[in-house]
Amino acid sequence: DNQAEFEKVKNKFKKQYQKVQDMQQVLHEISKFKNRKNLNTKPLSRKEKSVFEDIKKYLENIDYLKKKVMVVDYELRQLLPTLKHDYFQFEREKSKLVFLKKDTSILQEKILETTKEIANLEVGKKFHEKVFNRFLKTQRLVGIRQLEQALLDLREYEKSAIITERKQGGIIAYQKEALLEQEQYKVNLENKSQKYHSDIGLYEKRIQIKQSELTNLQAESEAKWVKEITDLEKSGMVILNDAFLSRFHGKNTTIELEAQLANPWITREYDREREKLFYLALQVNKYFILTSEKVKSNLVNLGYLWNFKKNSDKEFCYFSERDRKNCFKELLNTIFLLTPVISTTFASVSRFLADVEEPESLGQLIIDEAGQATPQMAVGALWRFKKAIVVGDPKQVEPVVTEDVKLLLELFAKEEFSWYKSRVISVQTFADSVNYIGSFLSSNDRTEKQWVGCPLVIHRRCLNPMFSISNELAYNNTMLFQTAEPKEAIEKNLVESNSLWISIDGNEIGNKNHHVPEQVKKAVMVVEKAFEKQEGQADMYIISPFTSVIRGFVQEAKKSSILKKYAKANFESWLNTHCGTVHKFQGKEAGEVIFLLGCDASAMGAVNWVNENIVNVAVTRAKYRLYVIGDANVWKKNPSLLVLQNRLEIISSN
Structure with missing residues (x-):
C-alpha cells in the first residue's frame, strides 16, 4: 500500500531530519571554538562565570569606595583652610582677652591706689573738717572729693571692663567649642578615608585571589579544550584553527592542497x-x-x-x-x-x-x-x-x-x-x-x-603540462594540482608519450584563410595514429582559433584512407563532434587535443588576436596530452602562446 509506505517513510524522515539537525547544532557550537574555547564544559563555565561575577562585584565596590574617598578628600580640602582661619581668629580673640584683662588689672590697681590716697587724707582731717565737711572747701576736703569722684569713675570703668572681659570670654568659649567640633569632624573624615582605603585594599586582595582562581580555571578549561580538539581531530574532523589557516595559506603546495581538500567541522x-x-x-x-x-x-x-x-x-x-x-x-x-x-x-x-x-x-x-x-x-x-x-x-x-x-x-x-x-x-x-x-x-x-568571485582552485581534469600552462597563463599560479594519472590501458593508447609543440612553417592560403596545408597534413597524421591505437574510437579533439583552419583540416581528413578504414560510417559524425573552434568545446574534455594554429608571418593581426582565454580553453580540453601544431617562430610573438612554448617540448617536423 503506497499510502502506508508514505506514512512510514515520512515518520522515518522526520526522525532522521531531527537527528541531523541535532548533530548540526552540536557541530555549529563546536565551530565557535575561537570565540569560546571551552567546548562542552558547562560546569566549568558556571565556575568561571561565578568568579567573574565576584570580581565584577568587587570592582564595583572599589569603584563605589573610590567615589566615597573622593567626596571625603574634597570635604577635607574644603575644611582645612576654614579650620586654619578659625584658629587664627581664635588666637586673635584670645589676645584681645589678654589685653582686656590687663586693662582691668590696671584699673583695679588705680582703684586701690586711689582708695589708699583717700584713706590717707581722711586720717589727716581736722576736727572742723570732719564736723563741717559738707560746708567747708579746704584743700584736703577738695582733694578727697576729687579722689572719691575719680574712684567712682574708676569703678565704672572697672565694671565696664569686667563686662567686656566676660563677653570676650564667651566669644572665646564659643570659638573653642566650634574648633573642637571642627577638629572632631576632621578626625572623622580622616578615619573614614582611612577606612575606605583599607576596604579598597581588602577588595584588591580578594580580586587577586579570584584572579588566581580564574587563572587556574582557565588553565583547566584550556586543557579540556585541547583534549576536546584532539578527540575531534582523532574522530576525523578538520578543525578550522590557526594551524589549519597556516597550512591553507602556506607556500608548500602539498600541505595547501590537503587544506583545500579538507572540509572543516564535518565528521x-x-x-x-x-x-x-x-x-x-x-x-x-x-x-x-x-x-x-x-x-x-x-x-x-x-x-x-x-x-x-x-x-x-x-x-x-x-x-x-x-x-x-x-x-x-x-x-x-x-x-x-x-x-x-x-x-x-x-x-x-x-x-x-x-x-x-x-x-x-x-x-x-x-x-x-x-x-x-x-x-x-x-x-x-x-x-x-x-x-x-x-x-x-x-x-x-x-x-x-x-x-x-x-x-x-x-x-x-x-x-x-x-x-x-x-x-x-x-x-x-x-x-x-x-x-x-x-x-x-x-x-x-x-x-x-x-x-574573480569564489575561485575554485582544485584542478582535477588535466595532467601537466596543461595544468601548469593554464595555471600560469590565467590563474596566477593559484590552482592546485589534483588530477589522477591515466590508467595503464588508457596511457598505452595515447599517440605520444608526452605533450609536444610540433613546429611546422608554411604559407597560409591568404585572404583571411589561415589554413596552412603542411600543418594540417601533420594534424591528420596524428589523428590517424590515434584511430589506429584506439581502434576507431579516437578520444581526441582538433581545436583551432580559426574556422578556416578547421575547414582545411576536415577537407584533408576526408581524403585519408586510414581514417575511413578505422572510423567507417561514423567518420562524418566524428568530424562534426570532434573538430571545431574553441567556442565549440567550452565545458568539454578529451584524452588528447590537437591545437591547430595555422597562420604565417603575414597574418600577425590574427596571431595577436588569439588571447589568453582562447588558449586557456584549448589547452584545458586535453586531459592527458596536448599537441600544438604551428610555426613556433610566428607564434612566439603572442605572449599567451609563448607560455606554451616555455612549457612544451618543441620539435620541428618540416
Whole structure:
C-alpha cells in the first residue's frame, strides 16, 4: 500500500531530519571554538562565570569606595583652610582677652591706689573738717572729693571692663567649642578615608585571589579544550584553527592542497547521517508522487499542455492563453517532483518559460558556463527564479557578441554606462562584481587585475603540462594540482608519450584563410595514429582559433584512407563532434587535443588576436596530452602562446 509506505517513510524522515539537525547544532557550537574555547564544559563555565561575577562585584565596590574617598578628600580640602582661619581668629580673640584683662588689672590697681590716697587724707582731717565737711572747701576736703569722684569713675570703668572681659570670654568659649567640633569632624573624615582605603585594599586582595582562581580555571578549561580538539581531530574532523589557516595559506603546495581538500567541522558520522536523510527524502518524494492524485492530475494536464498526450476523444487539448498562464507554474513545479533538474538554453528559455509571468515563481536557477553568456540573456530567467547559482570562468571563452548587439552597445555613450560597452562582459563577470568573496587575477591581455568571485582552485581534469600552462597563463599560479594519472590501458593508447609543440612553417592560403596545408597534413597524421591505437574510437579533439583552419583540416581528413578504414560510417559524425573552434568545446574534455594554429608571418593581426582565454580553453580540453601544431617562430610573438612554448617540448617536423 503506497499510502502506508508514505506514512512510514515520512515518520522515518522526520526522525532522521531531527537527528541531523541535532548533530548540526552540536557541530555549529563546536565551530565557535575561537570565540569560546571551552567546548562542552558547562560546569566549568558556571565556575568561571561565578568568579567573574565576584570580581565584577568587587570592582564595583572599589569603584563605589573610590567615589566615597573622593567626596571625603574634597570635604577635607574644603575644611582645612576654614579650620586654619578659625584658629587664627581664635588666637586673635584670645589676645584681645589678654589685653582686656590687663586693662582691668590696671584699673583695679588705680582703684586701690586711689582708695589708699583717700584713706590717707581722711586720717589727716581736722576736727572742723570732719564736723563741717559738707560746708567747708579746704584743700584736703577738695582733694578727697576729687579722689572719691575719680574712684567712682574708676569703678565704672572697672565694671565696664569686667563686662567686656566676660563677653570676650564667651566669644572665646564659643570659638573653642566650634574648633573642637571642627577638629572632631576632621578626625572623622580622616578615619573614614582611612577606612575606605583599607576596604579598597581588602577588595584588591580578594580580586587577586579570584584572579588566581580564574587563572587556574582557565588553565583547566584550556586543557579540556585541547583534549576536546584532539578527540575531534582523532574522530576525523578538520578543525578550522590557526594551524589549519597556516597550512591553507602556506607556500608548500602539498600541505595547501590537503587544506583545500579538507572540509572543516564535518565528521564521518555526520556525513553518513546526511546520506541516510537524503535517501529517506527520496523515498518520501517517491511515495508522495505515487499516492497523490493531484500530482497525477497535474502530470496528465502537463501532457495535454505540451501535446504529447491526447484526451479521451483522441484529440489534442486546446489551452487558452489565460489557462496556460494560470496553470503552467504549478504544472512545472509538479514535474520538478519527478526530476529535480530541467536543463535548457538561454535561446530557448524565453519560449520554455513564456507562460510564467510572476517573479520568483520557481526555485533554484543554475547558470552553467556563465562566462560565455551576455548579461541580458539571463535577465528573464533570473527574474522568474527565487535563487540563482552562477557558475563559470571569466578566464575562458568570452561571450559571442553579434553585430546588432555591438550597435546597441555603442548607444551607451554616458560615462555611467561606459562599462556596459565592453564586449567581454558576461553573466559571470556581473556575478563576480557583486560577490565580496574572491580574488584578483592578473592577465597577459590586460594591464589591470581581474576580480574573480569564489575561485575554485582544485584542478582535477588535466595532467601537466596543461595544468601548469593554464595555471600560469590565467590563474596566477593559484590552482592546485589534483588530477589522477591515466590508467595503464588508457596511457598505452595515447599517440605520444608526452605533450609536444610540433613546429611546422608554411604559407597560409591568404585572404583571411589561415589554413596552412603542411600543418594540417601533420594534424591528420596524428589523428590517424590515434584511430589506429584506439581502434576507431579516437578520444581526441582538433581545436583551432580559426574556422578556416578547421575547414582545411576536415577537407584533408576526408581524403585519408586510414581514417575511413578505422572510423567507417561514423567518420562524418566524428568530424562534426570532434573538430571545431574553441567556442565549440567550452565545458568539454578529451584524452588528447590537437591545437591547430595555422597562420604565417603575414597574418600577425590574427596571431595577436588569439588571447589568453582562447588558449586557456584549448589547452584545458586535453586531459592527458596536448599537441600544438604551428610555426613556433610566428607564434612566439603572442605572449599567451609563448607560455606554451616555455612549457612544451618543441620539435620541428618540416
